[in-house]
Every structure is written in C-alpha cells, then in structure tokens.
Amino acid sequence: MSREISDNAQQSRFELHEDGILAGFAEYQRKPGQIVFTHTEVDPAYEGQGIGSALARGALDHVRAEGGLSVVPNCPFIKGWIGKHPDYQDLVA
Known part of the structure; x- marks a missing residue:
C-alpha cells in the first residue's frame, strides 16, 4: 500500500492517492500570503x-515547507484537525 500526497495546483487542491487511485482531496484558494482551505x-x-x-x-506539511503562507482553515475538517494537533497551530492566520 503506497500513499502519495501532491499539490494539484491546476485544480487548487492537495490530493492523496492510495496505490495510484485518488482517495481524497483538500481544496484551497491562494491569496497573497495565505492559503485558504x-x-x-x-x-x-x-x-x-x-x-x-x-x-x-x-x-x-507542504504549506510549512513552502514557507511564507499562513493557513485559513475555513474547511471544518482541516480546522478540527489543526485543533487536535497543536504543533500545526503556528500556521494559522
């Protein structure tokens, strides 16, 4: 079983592929200095x-590695996930 997460910038979403099959995605909008999930x-x-x-x-992790962006978690799932993982709070705008 292999998982791959990639940024599909053309569709403005991060995608997770499980064994080559799209299993999930997180849509976003980019704004100056921000990424809004x-x-x-x-x-x-x-x-x-x-x-x-x-x-x-x-x-x-991709957002953190890219640097220079703060996260706006408008998506309830992303917001809840960050709430449960305080080591990601520093990314929130």
Whole structure:
C-alpha cells in the first residue's frame, strides 16, 4: 500500500492517492500570503482508513515547507484537525 500526497495546483487542491487511485482531496484558494482551505473530501471507499488525517498532515506539511503562507482553515475538517494537533497551530492566520 503506497500513499502519495501532491499539490494539484491546476485544480487548487492537495490530493492523496492510495496505490495510484485518488482517495481524497483538500481544496484551497491562494491569496497573497495565505492559503485558504475550503473543502476536504474522502472517497467513501476509503473512509475510516486515516486518509483524511494523512491528507491534512501532508497538505499542512507542504504549506510549512513552502514557507511564507499562513493557513485559513475555513474547511471544518482541516480546522478540527489543526485543533487536535497543536504543533500545526503556528500556521494559522
């Protein structure tokens, strides 16, 4: 089982592929100095397998590595995930 998280900038979303199949995505909007997460979705076939959490962590790690952006978690899932992981609070605008 292989998981890959990538930034699909053309569709403005981070995607998680499980064994090459799209299992979930987190949509965003880029604004000057900010990335606004608007919606996260996991394919029902992958629910309960940690896809959402892996996607949130991967997307936020990507934002941190890129640098210079603060996160606006308008998506309830991303907001809740950050609330449970205080080591990501520093990214929030």
